[in-house]
Amino acid sequence: MAAPAMAQDSWPQRTGFQEIAAGNFTAAERTLLEERRTDPNSPELMLNLAAVYAKTGRAADARALYDAVLQEKAIAMDMPSGAILSSHTVARTGLRHLPQTIASR
Numbered sequence: 001m002a003a004p005a006m007a008q009d010s011w012p013q014r015t016g017f018q019e020i021a022a023g024n025f026t027a028a029e030r031t032l033l034e035e036r037r038t039d040p041n042s043p044e045l046m047l048n049l050a051a052v053y054a055k056t057g058r059a060a061d062a063r064a065l066y067d068a069v070l071q072e073k074a075i076a077m078d079m080p081s082g083a084i085l086s087s088h089t090v091a092r093t094g095l096r097h098l099p100q101t102i103a104s105r
Contacts, residue, residue: 013031014031014035014045015031015032015035015044015045015048016028016029016031016032016035016045016048016049016052017048017080019031020048020051020052020055021080025052025055025056028048028052029049029052029056032045032048032049032052033049036049041068041072043069043072043075043077043087043090043091044077044087046065046066046068046069047065047066047069047077047087047090047091047094049065050062050063050065050066050069050091050094051094053065054094054097054098059098059099059101060101062094062098063095063098066091066092066094066095066098067091067095069087069088069090069091070088070091070092072087074086074087074088075087077090
């Protein structure tokens, strides 16, 4: 799973980063869904919600959000490691860590 994106100084607590880091996925999801009402295309919010979905067994929902990030313009993001990565890089990493879906008949 891709690491959650950290909160920018200008909007602390809005990205659910601290809740995700603490393993409180219910609180993180609540925060992220609330914030997406006003900023539905924010890559930080979409990526962190995708991380919550991935951690809670909702791979299809996570995949949809990672794919949505890839449809938006790439932005530079601060990561917990101190690295700065493209939102597209984070989304592609998240997709690679999701379980593969296999079609069957």
